[in-house]
Amino acid sequence: MSYFTPSTVPADPLNRHESAEIARARQELIREPYVNNERSAAWVGDHIASVVENPAPLWWWIAVGIAGGVASLAGVCILYLITTGVGVWGENKAANWAWDITNFVFWIGIGHAGTMIAAILYLTRQRWASGINRAAEAMTIFAVMCAGVFPAVHVGRVWFAWYMAPIPNGNAIWPNFRSPLLWDVFAVNTYLGVSIMFWYVGLIPDAAAMRDRIKNKILKYFYAVICLGWRGSARQWANYEFGYLMLAGIATLLVITTCTVVSSDFSTSVIPGWHGTIFIPYFGVGAIYGGFCMLIILLVPIRQYYKLQDIVTLRHIDLCCRYTLLMGLFVAYIYGMEFFIAYYSGNPNESFTLLHDRIFGPYWLTWDLMMIFNCVIPQLFWSKRVRRTPWLAFFIVLFPSIGMWLERYVIIVSSIHRDFLPSSWGMFYPTYIDVLTFTGTFGIFFLMYLLFIRFLPVIAIAEVRSVLPEANPHQPPVVIEHNQGGSHD
Amino acid sequence: MTDTPLVCSVGSGQMPKKLYAVAAEFANPTALYEAAEKVRDHGFRSWDCYTPYAIHGLDKAMGLKKSWVGVCTLVGGLHGLIGGFLLVTITSVYIYPMDTQGKPYFSLPAFVPILDLLTIMLAAIFTLKGIILLSGLPRLHHPLWEWDLFSRATHDKFFVVIEAKDPRFDEKATVDLLQEMGGTNLTFIGEE
Numbered sequence: 283m284s285y286f287t288p289s290t291v292p293a294d295p296l297n298r299h300e301s302a303e304i305a306r307a308r309q310e311l312i313r314e315p316y317v318n319n320e321r322s323a324a325w326v327g328d329h330i331a332s333v334v335e336n337p338a339p340l341w342w343w344i345a346v347g348i349a350g351g352v353a354s355l356a357g358v359c360i361l362y363l364i365t366t367g368v369g370v371w372g373e374n375k376a377a378n379w380a381w382d383i384t385n386f387v388f389w390i391g392i393g394h395a396g397t398m399i400a401a402i403l404y405l406t407r408q409r410w411a412s413g414i415n416r417a418a419e420a421m422t423i424f425a426v427m428c429a430g431v432f433p434a435v436h437v438g439r440v441w442f443a444w445y446m447a448p449i450p451n452g453n454a455i456w457p458n459f460r461s462p463l464l465w466d467v468f469a470v471n472t473y474l475g476v477s478i479m480f481w482y483v484g485l486i487p488d489a490a491a492m493r494d495r496i497k498n499k500i501l502k503y504f505y506a507v508i509c510l511g512w513r514g515s516a517r518q519w520a521n522y523e524f525g526y527l528m529l530a531g532i533a534t535l536l537v538i539t540t541c542t543v544v545s546s547d548f549s550t551s552v553i554p555g556w557h558g559t560i561f562i563p564y565f566g567v568g569a570i571y572g573g574f575c576m577l578i579i580l581l582v583p584i585r586q587y588y589k590l591q592d593i594v595t596l597r598h599i600d601l602c603c604r605y606t607l608l609m610g611l612f613v614a615y616i617y618g619m620e621f622f623i624a625y626y627s628g629n630p631n632e633s634f635t636l637l638h639d640r641i642f643g644p645y646w647l648t649w650d651l652m653m654i655f656n657c658v659i660p661q662l663f664w665s666k667r668v669r670r671t672p673w674l675a676f677f678i679v680l681f682p683s684i685g686m687w688l689e690r691y692v693i694i695v696s697s698i699h700r701d702f703l704p705s706s707w708g709m710f711y712p713t714y715i716d717v718l719t720f721t722g723t724f725g726i727f728f729l730m731y732l733l734f735i736r737f738l739p740v741i742a743i744a745e746v747r748s749v750l751p752e753a754n755p756h757q758p759p760v761v762i763e764h765n766q767g768g769s770h771d
Numbered sequence: 772m773t774d775t776p777l778v779c780s781v782g783s784g785q786m787p788k789k790l791y792a793v794a795a796e797f798a799n800p801t802a803l804y805e806a807a808e809k810v811r812d813h814g815f816r817s818w819d820c821y822t823p824y825a826i827h828g829l830d831k832a833m834g835l836k837k838s839w840v841g842v843c844t845l846v847g848g849l850h851g852l853i854g855g856f857l858l859v860t861i862t863s864v865y866i867y868p869m870d871t872q873g874k875p876y877f878s879l880p881a882f883v884p885i886l887d888l889l890t891i892m893l894a895a896i897f898t899l900k901g902i903i904l905l906s907g908l909p910r911l912h913h914p915l916w917e918w919d920l921f922s923r924a925t926h927d928k929f930f931v932v933i934e935a936k937d938p939r940f941d942e943k944a945t946v947d948l949l950q951e952m953g954g955t956n957l958t959f960i961g962e963e
Contacts, residue, residue: 323823324927448858456867459859460874460881468888476895483902491823491925510903511910514924515932516807516820518906520830524838525902529895532844536891543884747824755804755826 316410316749318592323747326593327491330741333588335496338736341587349729356722359715360435368438370715376708377699381716382436383547384690385723388572389429390470390544391565391686394537395573396422397477400484401533404526410601412745413593416488417584418577419481420738424730425576426474428723433466462546469543476536480529486512487522487744501737541566548693554631555640555697558623564616571609571656572686575679578602580731582676584740593741596670603669606679610660613689617657635697644709645696648688655685777917777961781946787961790935791914792818793945794921795954796928800826803929806952807832810931813948817934821915821924840901847897848890855889856882914962932960 317326363370373380396418403411437443446467448457457464489509496502512518545565548556558564578599585594624636640649659681662668669675700707734740747753775788797803800822807820811834820829863869864876874881903909915921915932924930931954933945949957 322927327823327926448862454867456862456869458869458871459863459885460871460878462884465884465888468885472888472892475892479895479899483899487824487925494922494925510908511913512906512908512925513910513913513915514821514823515906516822516826516829516833517835518908519822519825520835521838521840521902521905523825525840525844525898528840528844528898532891532895532898536888539884539887539891543888546884744824748826753800753824753826755800755828755832 314595314597315751316413316595317746318595321592321750323750323752326746326750327495327743329590330593330739330743330746331492331495333590333735333740334492334501334737339587342732342736346729346732349725349732352725353722353729354725355718356431356726359719359722360431362715363435363719364440368436370713371436371719372711372713372716374708374710376706377695377710379694379698380710381691381712381720382432384687384694385720386429386432387544387565387690387694388687389425389432389723389727390473390540391569391572391690392576393422393425393429393473393477393573394541394566394569395571395577396420396425397473397480397533397537398570398573399577400480401530401537404530405534409749410598412742412749413595413598414577414581414602414741415745416481416484416738416742417581417740418573419477419484420731420734420740421573421577421580422477423474423481424727424734425573426470426477427730428727430470430474431719431723431726433470462543462550465543466547469540473536473540476529476533480533482508483522483526483529484742484745485738486510487514488739488742490514491743492739504737538566541569553697553701554629554635555693557632558620560616560619560623563612564620567609567612567616568686568689571606571613572683574602574606574609575683575686578606578675578679579683582672584735586672588735588740590741593746596672599672599675600666600669603663603675603679606682607660607663610656610663610682614657617653631702635700639700640692640696643696643700645692645699648692649696652685652688652692655681656689659685775961777914777963778919779959779961781957781959787959789962790942791960791962792932792934793940793942793949794915794918794930794932794956794958794960795949795952796920796930796956797952797954798929800829800929802953803931804829804832806931806949806954809952810933810948813939815933815937815939817937817940819932819934821921821928821930821932823925823927823929839905840898843897843901843905844894847900848894850897851890851893852886854893855886858889859885914960918958918960920956920958 321329371380371382373382399411399418400415400422404415434440434443445451445455446457446464448459486509489505490512493502493505493509496505542562542565545561549558549561551557581594581599581602585591620636624632627633640646659678662678663675668678695710699710775785777787779785779787781793795806797806803820803822804826807829810818811832820826820833822829859882860877863878863882868876870876915924920928921930931949931952933940933949939945946957
C-alpha cells in the first residue's frame, strides 16, 4: 500500500491527474460492506420482519390472484392428462420426450442455483451470500417441486408411479437400480429432501426471532412450533453452525450428483446429440446459469417493493450478474465444444444432428434464439453500469431464462425427432395442454414463492446479522468503517 | 400455585422458590466475549451465553468442545451407504434378479448413483437430527422464557446465564462476578 499517498497529504497541483487516479484506485480497493448504510443488527431484524408483520401490500394480493389462477391451469391440465392419457401432449413415436422433460430439466436447473448459492458459497466463505441465501434456497425447493410434476405425470398411469419406490409390493417386483431413470427418481427426491432440510435448519433461529416479536397469536404459535424452542444459546449455535457446515458439504455433493444423474438420463443413451460425456458439466453449469437468472428475477422486485436495498445491495445484484455471465461463458464454451467434438469425431449421425439438423433443420429458430439469448445477450454484463442497474439486469436475464428453456428443448426434441433411421423421423408440435401445463407450473412456483415471502423471513436474519461489523467481538463496537470486509479470524 | 414470582431482579423483591439460574445482560458482542472468557476461567460448567446470532469464536471463549454433529453426519452417511448397498444388492441379486442388457446382477458401477444419493440423504437426515437433539430441542418450555427481557435474546440483547446447579454457583459470589464483568439487568430466574 505504500504506493498510495495518505489522504491527509494535499494533492500536488502539478500532478493533479495522477492523484485523481490514485483516489480512484483507493476507492476501488475499499470493500463494499455486506449491509449498506451502517445498519444495526436490530434494524436488520426489524426490517426483514416487517415484511411479514406489516399488512400484505395490494400488489401482493394481485400477484397471488394471478399466480393462483395460473397455477390452477396446471391443476386442470394435469387432471385432464391423468384422466385421458399422455396423448393429450404433443409427443409421438418420433419425439417421445418433449416438453415434459424439457420443463423438468428447466425447473430442476433453476433449483440448482439455490443450493449452489447457499452451500457452495457458504463453504467458500463468500459471506455476501448470507443476504440472498434464504431467497435462493426457497427458489430451489419450489423449483424442484415444479420439476417433480413432469416426470411424475409423464409416466402415463400415475397411479402406478409408486412402483418406482423400492418398497415391497404385491407383485414382488423391485425397481431396476441400474437404470438412469430410477437414479433420477432417487436424485430428485433426495434433492428435494436435502434442500428442505438445509433451508429448514437456516430457518430455525429466524423462526425463533419471529416467535419472540410477532403480535399475531396464530403466527406466533406457528413460529414457536417450527423453531422447536430455539433459544439462541451458544451451545445451540455451536451445533447449528457445525451442522450447517456439514449440510452445506452434503448439499454441494448433492448438486453435483443430481446434475450428473439428470444428465445421465440423456448421456447413457446412444442418441446423437445426447451421447456425450460433456453432458455432466454441461447440465451443471446450465442449471446454475438458469438458476442465477431466476434468482435475479426474484430478487430485483423483492428488494424494490420491500425496500430491502440495504441488505440485498447493488453489490449482490452485481455479483449475481457476474455469476450469470461466468456461467453463460461456460455454456457458450460447451456449445462450441459440442460442435467441435461432433466434427472431430467424424461420426456422421453426430455431425448430422449437431452441425446440420439443429442449425438448419426444422427447429432452426429455437437454435438461433438459444444462441442469441444464452451466448450474446449476457455479454452486456461485462459493463458494470448494466450490472448495477437492477431493473436492467432483470430485463436482461429474462432472455437467458428463456434461452435455457430453449436449450433443453433443442437438446431433447432436435436430437430425437431425427435419429438414425429416416423412416422413423417425425416432428413434434406442442399442444395447448403442453403450453398450459408449463405455464401453470410458473403459477405454482410464484404462488408458493409469494406465500413464502409473506409468512417466512425472506432473508436469513441471523446470518445477515452475523456478517455485520458489530457482530465481530474482536473490534470495538459502534465504530464502523467501510474497509473491513472479509474479516473472520 | 405459589405467590412467589419465577423471576426477580437482583437486589429487589422476593427470590424464586427454586432457583434455576442468574442471568445478566451484556452490552455488545465484545463485552459478552470477554465475560465468557472470564466465566470459563472461573471453571463454571453449567452456563451459557445467549445471542441473537452466532458470534464467531464464542465457543472457544466459552471453552466448548467441538460439536458432535459431525459424528451424526458420518453415522448417517454410513447408514445410507451400507443400507443402500444391502438394498440394491439383495433386491437385484437375490430377490428379483433381472437381466437388463446383459449386465451382471451385481453391477456395482451402475449402483453407485443410488448408493451416493442414499448416503447423502441419510447423512442429511442424521445431521438435522443431530443439530436438533444435541441442542436440547425440541423443547416446549424453558425457565428463561419467564423473563420478559429474554425475548430480546433473539433480537438485540446478549445474555450470560449461570445455572444454579453448577457446583461453583454461589448466589452472592456469582452475582458479584457478573456485576464485576459489566453485566446489567441481573436477574434471578426460578423454575417450578
